[in-house]
Amino acid sequence: MADWIVERGIGEVRAARIEGGAIVEARIEPDDALRAGAILTARLVRRIPVRGEGIVAWDGGEALLHPLPHGVTEGATLLVEITRPAAPEPGKPKRARARPAAPDAVPRDAPSLADLPGARILGPFDPDLLGEAGWPLLIEEAITGQVAFPGGALSIALTPAMTLIDIDGDLAPAALALAGVRAAAQAIARLDLAGSIGIDLPTVGDKAVRIAAAEAVDAILPQPFERTAVNGFGFLQIVRRRTRLSLPEQFVHAPAHARALLRQAQRTGGSGERTLAAHPAVVAAIAARPDWTVAVEHTLGAPLALRAEASLAISAGHVQARFP
Template structure:
């Protein structure tokens, strides 16, 4: 039976939809930030496309407002609702998107990850810090590694995931015959799209297959794996398939790539929560990672409270950002 595993971590919440012991969908939500569904009192700061689009500003941010509600001029006040969260992007992050809020809407934040999961029809199980690491058992670290470096292996081939300003691209390569590789690659890409909550415009570059029946079978594989709603093209003669999915927030690859130091810091805190042994937990990482954790006394205080131990930080300039580990005074004996 499918179930969501939910973990309220330090600095972020994590969730994985697990079926048959495997993660089929995953979500990570950093603390803070403007969530989809939030309602704000805003000012129409600027009309960027008359009759269609403008920029709304409010106390804790700004959002592209589309469509423009009738009767609101520049400088006018209105209630807006966030329909898509801000998307991190190298050089020019995409601001949140909003629409005019429904009449009678109350100002407030949109649902957090726990509330979003609870509103669905799939059971949710909270994963405690003390006990088996159910997320890890389902393949959490492997998923995070795939989303971070973009290399996704499958039997007979591999995907290379690339996030661009225009779309997320999957390049399929491998040793299988073209028809078999196209089918296997499409299946692997569709699973990755769902696992990493990739939305917006997505392209899959498959081997060129001249047989129309094979191209139709490839499209059918995608239809069978990705839940609706989404739109797609047919597989063209050059092996390219485009998919468009609703986009409410950043995908897992976008979120992890937006701030590698933060990603490493939050991952190290998760390690520390579950570290074996007793005594002081010493977090060892690159100076930038340690500095990020040191800036947040609430993080180390939460870690000390959850583990019942003292917490120490140690910077190691010889380590890459991703090379973090946790040391305890008295590690468990070797089996």
């Protein structure tokens, strides 16, 4: 198995596992993210005994605690271990999740992507190995939810219940089901999809094809995960442990687009001042972190200017150098 390549970027750490010159797994970790594995002191603000859960809070955050420890009253402090960050779903964002820490635990930070075993750490002045392996295309897939494969395409949609992957194309149903489910399994790993994932395949009457489609997932998708069989309607469900936000979940909001645009700025050729034109929300996210601008200017050896353009989509920011 290939080692991970880890890039310390502006406001985030990026990691990718590359095989045959292409990214097969990728992760993005914002610097301010609440990471699974962190142990911190929290206060129990609400008991929900009917569900065996509670809500804990600390300075700057809160989480749903499960299971609810016996004998801990509301207002008491306890050590908790984060198991999943908050999920920014439309309408009703999900709280972070936590569990009571082990009796001998002490407060600690969670491991970072930079701690991946065997990882090769890259800085802003190193060769753009992620870009050479297709990082811009990966980000485009995360933003649009559209993933092409020979003979068809995947449409990935985030819903409150699960991440749904629809397979469509011009191949015969059996061939499309097999090609599509292979592409879906690869996309799940590449885009770091987790939690409950549903794949909608073309309806295929041949049971052997449905079995082959399920086995293709087993052969491609790294363990651990659980899955169902492909039912008669062509639906397959996969469950992967969710310890961080997937790439598509991160690009629901402006800060992820801001960090991606700053990466583009760092890698843009030319000289002189760089102008970043972007949606106002993206510009605001960059302006709110002056340290980000300073870091990019240090890399470029040139000043950075921001220009808000309301006509641009949130993902349509671009960089212009004063001199080519």
